[in-house]
Amino acid sequence: MASGVNAATQTPGIAGHYRLQAREIVSRLSLAPDNTFDAMIEYAGAEGSAKGRWKLVDNTLTLTSDAVEPPAENLLFNLRRTHSLADLKDAHQPDGGDRFKQAQSNYVLNLRYARSSPVPSIAPVMVSFEFTQGPATQLLWNNAVGRQLYLPYSEQRTLTRVGLQSSADQPQQWFAIAPQTRTLTLNWKVDRTTGQMTYDKPDELGLMQSQQFFRNAPKALAQIDRNYILTLLYGVTAEPPAIKPVDIYWSFDDGSQTSQRWTDSRQQQLLMPAPVGKTLKKLGVQLSNEQSPQWFEIAADSRAIDLMWDERVNPAQMRDLSGVFKTIELEVKGDCLAVDLGNGLACYRQ
Known part of the structure; x- marks a missing residue:
């Protein structure tokens, strides 16, 4: 019967004082039983602090700062x-x-x-490509940043579908590909409740559309005549x-x-x-x-x-890290409140 609305009251042990265990970053977080929080952070000579409210939905702890920021005009x-x-x-x-x-x-x-959300760490993903004839091709996507995979193109052997598999015990997710497609852009994200990666249906472009799309990207433009290009992007906007x-x-x-x-x-x-x-x-x-x-x-x-x-960057604001806590999500993993502050996955622990 546990629901997202009352999950916080059903996990009384979540309240307490935490310290971040991360390289080069000093941060403390206090979660009060009344669902308020107090936090501070120091990194590379800059620092910041914030107060606000927290809520726990399933295994995701969300912090929302009380600070009211003036509208940006620059x-x-x-x-x-x-x-x-x-x-x-x-x-x-x-x-x-x-x-x-x-x-x-x-x-x-x-x-x-223009800004993007921090990209979470992921386990390697096996990307499979099937064609109208011949054996399938597999490539390992082994990092969590947006990247491009290149695959040789042949008129006699066209791509029919693409599959992604995050781990051996998970089923492969397949997407059918049109015969004229030459570039695919696929958005991915991590399901907070299951921890599994999910994928949107790829956007597909033919050769002429691809050449137009990559006209300001010389590296990709040089590759498109003789390759398929698959671009994998983290699909969560800031x-x-x-x-x-x-x-x-x-x-x-x-x-x-x-x-x-x-x-x-x-x-x-x-x-x-x-x-x-x-x-x-x-x-x-x-x-x-x-x-x-x-x-x-x-x-x-x-x-x-x-x-x-x-x-527009204000030099004075560059030294203020308070915005880290504007809206931030942490994953509850046992005694670890897992978060990526741009320095790799780390834990707040009591």
């Missing part, structure tokens, strides 16, 4: 890539897919927070900070201009109806504390734009 923007309608069209779907349909009548601005409003300007080739306001950092997409007879030429972003926009030139065939953003 942001950095970077144009990552643009996509034409041809790039967005999914050849596997008769209607072209949701992204294609959305971009047929709109310009789509994807706003991506929680973005709140922001002060940002004005987005859409400037067209006839000299006309329109604007929108981006107010919520969790809103990852803005749509601008595509006007008849006009082509988007530039995209501008203007912060509340700046007098003029920052402009990005947009290719004439673009219909979707990936704009990366991040909070």
Whole structure:
């Protein structure tokens, strides 16, 4: 009958004083029976402290800081890539897919927070590739960072499916692959309740789409003519900070201009109806504390734009580690509260 709501009261032993056992990091954590916590951390001459609340759901302990951070107003923007309608069209779907349909009548601005969540340590994963003929190929994915696996391509021996197996006692998870696919991007994460890795269905691109996608990545672009490329990415995004409003300007080739306001950092997409007879030429972003926009030139065939953003680093904030405890998850493993603070998996112990 134990549920996530009352799990904390059913584990009275979790409250107490803990010390982190990790190389080069000094940290203490106090969990009070009333579900409040107090924590401090020191690393490389920097330090931080926080107070807040904790909750235990199954074997995951979540700390949430009480500190209220002011909205960020100094942001950095970077144009990552643009996509034409041809790039967005999914050849596997008769209607072209949701992204294609959305971009047929709109310009789509994807706003991506540039920071990623800490990647957890994983056991080696066996990745199996099966083909239309000949034996299967197996490659070992043996680290926890986003990486790419390369596999020779042949017109006579095309890829039919990809399987992933985290351990010998776990079943292999298979994904069917279309004949024309040349690159696959697969997101993975770790299920906190079972400890097992889970995978999303890969995004697939044909040769021309792959060449367009990797046009700013010379290493991958040089490989795509004679290889399949499988990219494995940790599929958990970092929680973005709140922001002060940002004005987005859409400037067209006839000299006309329109604007929108981006107010919520969790809103990852803005749509601008595509006007008849006009082509988007530039995209501008203007912060509340700046007098003029920052402009990005947009290719004439673009219909979707990936704009990366991040909070501008304040030198004074670099010495403050309090943000570590803003929202952090620890896994309860016996007497160990396991966490990765960017220095490898470590334990808080009483």
